[in-house]
Amino acid sequence: MDYKEGAYKVRDLSLAEAGRKRIEWAESRMPVLMHLRERYSKTQPFKGYKIAGCLHVTKETAVLIETFKACGAEVAWSGCNPLSTQDDIAAALAAAGVEIYAWHGQTVEEFYWSIERTLDKPPHLTLDDGADLIFTVHHKRPDLAQHIIGGSEETTTGVKRLRAMAADGKLLYPVFAVNDAETKWDFDNVYGTGQSTIDGILRATSVLLAGKNFVVAGYGHCGRGVAMRARGMGANVIVTEVKPTAALKAVLDGFRVMPMDEAAEIGDIFVTATGMKDVIRGRHFRKMKDGAIVCNTGHYDVELNLKELAELAVRVREVRPNNKEYLLENGRRIYVLADGRLVNLAAAEGHPSEVMDMSFANQFMAHLMLVEKHKAGEKLPPQVIDLPEELDQEIARIKLETMGIRIDTLTDEQRAYATDYTAGT
Numbered sequence: 323m324d325y326k327e328g329a330y331k332v333r334d335l336s337l338a339e340a341g342r343k344r345i346e347w348a349e350s351r352m353p354v355l356m357h358l359r360e361r362y363s364k365t366q367p368f369k370g371y372k373i374a375g376c377l378h379v380t381k382e383t384a385v386l387i388e389t390f391k392a393c394g395a396e397v398a399w400s401g402c403n404p405l406s407t408q409d410d411i412a413a414a415l416a417a418a419g420v421e422i423y424a425w426h427g428q429t430v431e432e433f434y435w436s437i438e439r440t441l442d443k444p445p446h447l448t449l450d451d452g453a454d455l456i457f458t459v460h461h462k463r464p465d466l467a468q469h470i471i472g473g474s475e476e477t478t479t480g481v482k483r484l485r486a487m488a489a490d491g492k493l494l495y496p497v498f499a500v501n502d503a504e505t506k507w508d509f510d511n512v513y514g515t516g517q518s519t520i521d522g523i524l525r526a527t528s529v530l531l532a533g534k535n536f537v538v539a540g541y542g543h544c545g546r547g548v549a550m551r552a553r554g555m556g557a558n559v560i561v562t563e564v565k566p567t568a569a570l571k572a573v574l575d576g577f578r579v580m581p582m583d584e585a586a587e588i589g590d591i592f593v594t595a596t597g598m599k600d601v602i603r604g605r606h607f608r609k610m611k612d613g614a615i616v617c618n619t620g621h622y623d624v625e626l627n628l629k630e631l632a633e634l635a636v637r638v639r640e641v642r643p644n645n646k647e648y649l650l651e652n653g654r655r656i657y658v659l660a661d662g663r664l665v666n667l668a669a670a671e672g673h674p675s676e677v678m679d680m681s682f683a684n685q686f687m688a689h690l691m692l693v694e695k696h697k698a699g700e701k702l703p704p705q706v707i708d709l710p711e712e713l714d715q716e717i718a719r720i721k722l723e724t725m726g727i728r729i730d731t732l733t734d735e736q737r738a739y740a741t742d743y744t745a746g747t
């Protein structure tokens with residue numbers, strides 16, 4: 323705490339300059355968020371409000387944090403995954419006076435310690451990716467909930483858990499489901515995960531994807547993005563599913579679909595994107611070919627059962643950064659990337675700035691709405707709440723504008739036609 327205001331704990335402050343350059347790079351590719359920064363920094367809507375945030379400390383998140391700050395907010399931040407913090411970004415934020423507790427390679431204890439520090443001064447708002455912060459409030463600091471106006475949740479896994487909590491009547495304050503905004507899930511989850519997962523696999527292995535049997539577990543938005551991009555690189559993509567409609571979509575999109583027991587025998591590369599635990603476990607690892615590469619891109623590190631893999635192994639060693647070789651009793655080698663944590667954030671830089679631009683514009687607007695409703699004396703119920711659809715259109719409109727792409731508008735006659743129930747053949 324030698325040269326800047328604010329408390330922090332980061333790996334190495336000397337990385338700040340390198341981190342700052344990468345933040346500036348992200349700023350230049352996040353025009354929607356920068357537009358919101360410019361617009362609302364004039365009116366300072368967040369003045370007097372503290373946001374506690376728990377989301378991957380990346381260059382894109384830094385742009386979000388600094389946008390909140392520029393618009394008057396007080397911010398305290400931690401990462402939402404022990405392996406996703408980029409230390410140069412954390413250093414740049416600390417050097418700029420952001421209260422931040424995040425470093426790459428945290429233990430689980432350090433991870434929760436960091437979250438708790440962001441609650442030392444009670445926040446008015448919480449911002450989550452995976453719901454670890456809001457769970458910490460509910461389980462360890464329920465006393466804080468009465469002062470919290472509301473929160474937001476970034477990812478599918480978190481929204482699912484929070485909806486279950488609300489259905490049980492256990493949610494203590496309203497939360498905006500940022501993930502469920504169309505300009506989030508239909509872009510970030512598909513194109514973001516698609517590209518960043520391939521990026522993570524390549525950085526950790528540098529293998530040729532063309533001609534490989536590439537197995538994607540789960541054909542939700544994330545799995546679809548990964549499958550699509552892997553096919554684009556020339557891989558033979560196989561999908562595994564448990565949900566009939568999702569499996570059917572994968573089939574009609576032209577992918578082979580089969581149970582994991584069969585895929586395990588022929589796959590060269592495996593990616594899980596399901597949100598479910600034990601998707602690849604001992605019985606699957608036992609069937610895999612020598613040299614198989616296995617990773618996960620789902621939010622939690624539960625999709626690969628690495629405990630069962632370790633039991634089958636006679637030796638484990640790191641062969642490259644984020645790449646561990648498990649030598650099995652049967653003589654085969656299996657390579658696990660990023661210890662089964664989200665490979666796109668642990669082995670690469672997360673989603674590209676251009677898609678995070680829209681996700682984080684939704685985050686910003688969710689918090690702006692919470693603050694504006696609070697100022698107006700309006701109380702939201704303790705539920706998981708969807709963002710208004712008009713916001714999606716507004717964010718997409720600004721995004722298109724910044725891309726220099728123009729679209730058509732309906733005439734008055736056309737607009738009337740859309741709801742004209744007397745019109746027929």
Ligand code: RBV
Pocket residue numbers: 378380381382383451452476477478510514621667671672673674678681
């Ligand atoms: N995610 N953030 C980044 N570059 O900051 N990349 C991915 C980034 C988010 C994404 O929105 C997803 O819902 C979540 O990480 C999964 O933890």
